[in-house]
Amino acid sequence: MAGVPIPLRLGWRPRLLAALLFTSAITLGVAALALLSPLEQRLRASAESSLQTAVSEARAELAELQVNPETHLPEPDEVHAILGLLRRVQGAQPYLLTSRLAPAGPPFGPGDFDIPPIYPLAQQVAQTHRGSAVLRGNLYIIAKPLRIGGERYVLVVLKHLDYVANAVATVESAFIVAAAAGLGSALLIGFGLSGRLVRRLRKLRDAARALERHGPKVAIGVDEGKDEVGEVAAALRTMKERLAEQDNALRSFVATASHELRTPLASLEGLLELIDEDLRAESLDLADARQRTGRARQQARRLAKLAADLLDLSRIDSGVQLRSEPVELGELARAVAAEMELQAAGHGVVLRVRSDGRPVWAKGDPGALARILRILLDNALRVSPKEGTVEVAVERANGAAQLVVSDEGPGVDPSERELIFARFARGKAGTGAPGFGLGLAIGRELAQRMGAELKLLDRSPGAHFAVSLPADADLAGQG
Numbered sequence: 459m460a461g462v463p464i465p466l467r468l469g470w471r472p473r474l475l476a477a478l479l480f481t482s483a484i485t486l487g488v489a490a491l492a493l494l495s496p497l498e499q500r501l502r503a504s505a506e507s508s509l510q511t512a513v514s515e516a517r518a519e520l521a522e523l524q525v526n527p528e529t530h531l532p533e534p535d536e537v538h539a540i541l542g543l544l545r546r547v548q549g550a551q552p553y554l555l556t557s558r559l560a561p562a563g564p565p566f567g568p569g570d571f572d573i574p575p576i577y578p579l580a581q582q583v584a585q586t587h588r589g590s591a592v593l594r595g596n597l598y599i600i601a602k603p604l605r606i607g608g609e610r611y612v613l614v615v616l617k618h619l620d621y622v623a624n625a626v627a628t629v630e631s632a633f634i635v636a637a638a639a640g641l642g643s644a645l646l647i648g649f650g651l652s653g654r655l656v657r658r659l660r661k662l663r664d665a666a667r668a669l670e671r672h673g674p675k676v677a678i679g680v681d682e683g684k685d686e687v688g689e690v691a692a693a694l695r696t697m698k699e700r701l702a703e704q705d706n707a708l709r710s711f712v713a714t715a716s717h718e719l720r721t722p723l724a725s726l727e728g729l730l731e732l733i734d735e736d737l738r739a740e741s742l743d744l745a746d747a748r749q750r751t752g753r754a755r756q757q758a759r760r761l762a763k764l765a766a767d768l769l770d771l772s773r774i775d776s777g778v779q780l781r782s783e784p785v786e787l788g789e790l791a792r793a794v795a796a797e798m799e800l801q802a803a804g805h806g807v808v809l810r811v812r813s814d815g816r817p818v819w820a821k822g823d824p825g826a827l828a829r830i831l832r833i834l835l836d837n838a839l840r841v842s843p844k845e846g847t848v849e850v851a852v853e854r855a856n857g858a859a860q861l862v863v864s865d866e867g868p869g870v871d872p873s874e875r876e877l878i879f880a881r882f883a884r885g886k887a888g889t890g891a892p893g894f895g896l897g898l899a900i901g902r903e904l905a906q907r908m909g910a911e912l913k914l915l916d917r918s919p920g921a922h923f924a925v926s927l928p929a930d931a932d933l934a935g936q937g
Contacts, residue, residue, distance in 0.1 A: 486637045494633060512547060523606050551617070579592060665691075673701075678698055780907050809847075819929065837898070
């Protein structure tokens with residue numbers, strides 16, 4: 459639509475390149491300000507200091523010379539040697555002048571002595587007997603008074619500092635070339651690195667979209683990078699594997715639940731049809747109707763138990779927060795055992811609670827802990843033989859509080875010690891009593907959510923399941 463601005467979308471590659479170039483430019487700019495700006499001043503200061511030192515040394519050597527009695531001047535060869543060294547080493551132009559500012563002999567005074575800055579400065583030094591130095595553009599002039607054989611002289615030294623500006627210009631040119639090469643290299647390296655990074659990110663994007671569209675069965679390429687992108691790829695693969703596991707578990711859950719529901723529902727439907735036929739018949743067999751009604755109620759209870767187990771699983775999977783509060787295990791064990799006395803009597807099994815009479819306090823969720831204990835007792839009662847005994851022991855072990863449920867059944871095969879805690883998994887050893895293989899899975903997951911542990915102890919005969927919880931440190935010593 460006309461008049462509506464189109465937002466500019468920049469990908470990671472131009473952003474990374476722009477950031478890299480901007481950072482490089484800022485770094486080079488700071489380096490230029492820190493190095494090139496004071497370079498000329500430092501070179502001038504160094505040249506001036508070096509010339510000052512050389513002039514002082516030449517002055518000291520000249521002061522040690524003797525004056526010719528006839529000419530009242532120092533020996534030309536000696537002066538030549540001292541001033542010649544100053545010319546060669548410093549590249550300067552030295553002049554030795556008398557107190558009247560006349561050259562101390564033809565060899566020592568080039569014809570350019572009439573340069574304007576020289577005469578006033580030399581005259582000032584001759585009158586005040588104090589040295590002086592001035593900078594006129596790129597010309598540095600030093601004038602020093604001295605005595606040779608009792609006569610006063612003035613030593614004037616000139617040095618052109620044009621080479622300083624030339625050196626700075628050379629360094630600046632080299633810096634510009636190096637900066638251009640550095641920016642070009644940074645651009646090439648950044649282009650390559652950003653291209654590789656963007657390709658890897660696009661692969662991750664495509665993999666995530668494929669995972670979204672086709673589910674966890676889609677194949678995801680392996681990124682072998684040992685950096686953050688590789689970690690993201692590994693996390694995506696792990697998520698895909700978890701989703702695949704959950705998908706398989708869900709499919710297994712639906713298939714198993716459908717199978718487990720189909721049998722009691724079909725049985726219940728058939729029993730109700732038979733009961734309905736009996737009710738419609740002229741002659742009613744009450745004994746047979748009661749038997750069928752009892753079996754229908756048994757199937758209904760089985761369906762109700764499955765529904766309760768599935769509800770528990772859904773609550774666990776939804777991450778419902780469990781409580782953490784003091785629980786007295788002996789009292790809890792006695793309360794749950796009292797609830798299940800009728801079921802124990804129906805199986806012809808003796809149910810008892812064993813403790814040393816002292817309170818055993820633990821930290822956990824009372825409701826979840828009672829649910830775990832009911833699951834263990836229900837399993838124990840179903841596998842125990844008639845006139846057998848099921849025991850709930852309240853114990854302290856290694857600083858923890860635990861409940862141990864023991865039965866006199868066939869026990870658990872060693873190869874199934876962990877299998878029995880999986881969802882919809884049932885051990886091979888047993889009495890053939892109906893069940894869905896959810897109880898122990900629910901119990902272990904509830905225990906883990908409380909920071910507790912549900913495990914099978916290595917004891918015989920029978921099976922011995924222990925729920926270990928953190929002891930309540932504040933109440934552990936009471937009783």
